[in-house]
Amino acid sequence: MEDLGIPDVVGSDHIFPDTDLALEWAENLLIERITEEAKLTKKIYAIHEIEVFRDLTADQLLQVEKYIHPVSFKKGETIFKQGDMGDGMYFIQSGYVSVIADLRADGRERRLATFAEGVFFGDMAILENEVRSATVRAEIDTKLLFMSKAEFQKLVDQEPLIASTMLLGISRELSYRLRMTNAEVRTLAE
Numbered sequence: 095m096e097d098l099g100i101p102d103v104v105g106s107d108h109i110f111p112d113t114d115l116a117l118e119w120a121e122n123l124l125i126e127r128i129t130e131e132a133k134l135t136k137k138i139y140a141i142h143e144i145e146v147f148r149d150l151t152a153d154q155l156l157q158v159e160k161y162i163h164p165v166s167f168k169k170g171e172t173i174f175k176q177g178d179m180g181d182g183m184y185f186i187q188s189g190y191v192s193v194i195a196d197l198r199a200d201g202r203e204r205r206l207a208t209f210a211e212g213v214f215f216g217d218m219a220i221l222e223n224e225v226r227s228a229t230v231r232a233e234i235d236t237k238l239l240f241m242s243k244a245e246f247q248k249l250v251d252q253e254p255l256i257a258s259t260m261l262l263g264i265s266r267e268l269s270y271r272l273r274m275t276n277a278e279v280r281t282l283a284e
Contacts, residue, residue: 137211138187138188138237139187139188140187141159141185144185144187144213144214144239145212145214145263146214146260146263146264146267147185148263149259149262149263150259154253154256154259157253157256158249161245161246161249162245164187164238165184165240166236166237167189167235169232169233169234170231170232171231171232172229172230172231172232173191173216173230173238174216176225176229177225177226178225178226179225179226180216180219180222180223180224180226180243181243182216182219182240182241182245182246183216183220183240183241183246184214184216184230184238184239184241185213185214185238185239185241186210186214186215186236186238187211187237187238187239188236189211189232189233189234189235189236190210190211190233190234191208191230191231191232191233192205192207192230193205193206193207193208193209193215194206194230194231195227195228196228207271208233213267214267215230217268220243
């Protein structure tokens with residue numbers, strides 16, 4: 095590449111040792127552009143606009159609000175770390191977060207996904223009693239709704255219809271994410 099003068103044309107800061115780092119750079123650039131556009135339209139999603147809750151009636155949403163509470167994170171703040179015990183799930187009202195895996199073999203991190211308004215994460219905590227499989231970090235100032243594992247269990251016990259409707263919404267989203275992962279794996283294998 096040096097013989098062809100490529101570093102002079104693209105700049106040495108755009109030459110990466112592997113495709114993972116190059117892809118992460120491209121993703122960061124795209125996220126920065128989207129963030130700049132989002133600053134102009136800073137919308138805070140209401141609970142009924144979050145996908146998991148869309149099939150609930152207004153009365154059911156009022157019931158759900160008893161089991162969740164708002165939390166905020168500043169840009170760069172860690173929401174939870176890989177290896178932490180899962181204590182609940184989050185619903186994004188504004189901002190966005192990155193899901194990051196710690197690749198211990200070489201000491202690097204890899205972004206697995208980025209989630210924005212209307213999406214949930216941390217759902218595995220209410221589905222299984224395991225530690226967090228990844229770290230989640232706020233990429234900009236982010237407003238979330240948090241439902242603890244204990245509050246979700248209360249919802250299951252006291253409002254089983256609402257809980258089952260939520261679980262159906264969670265299942266649909268997890269199914270979609272699995273389809274996207276399968277497509278990505280197929281693409282990489284080809």
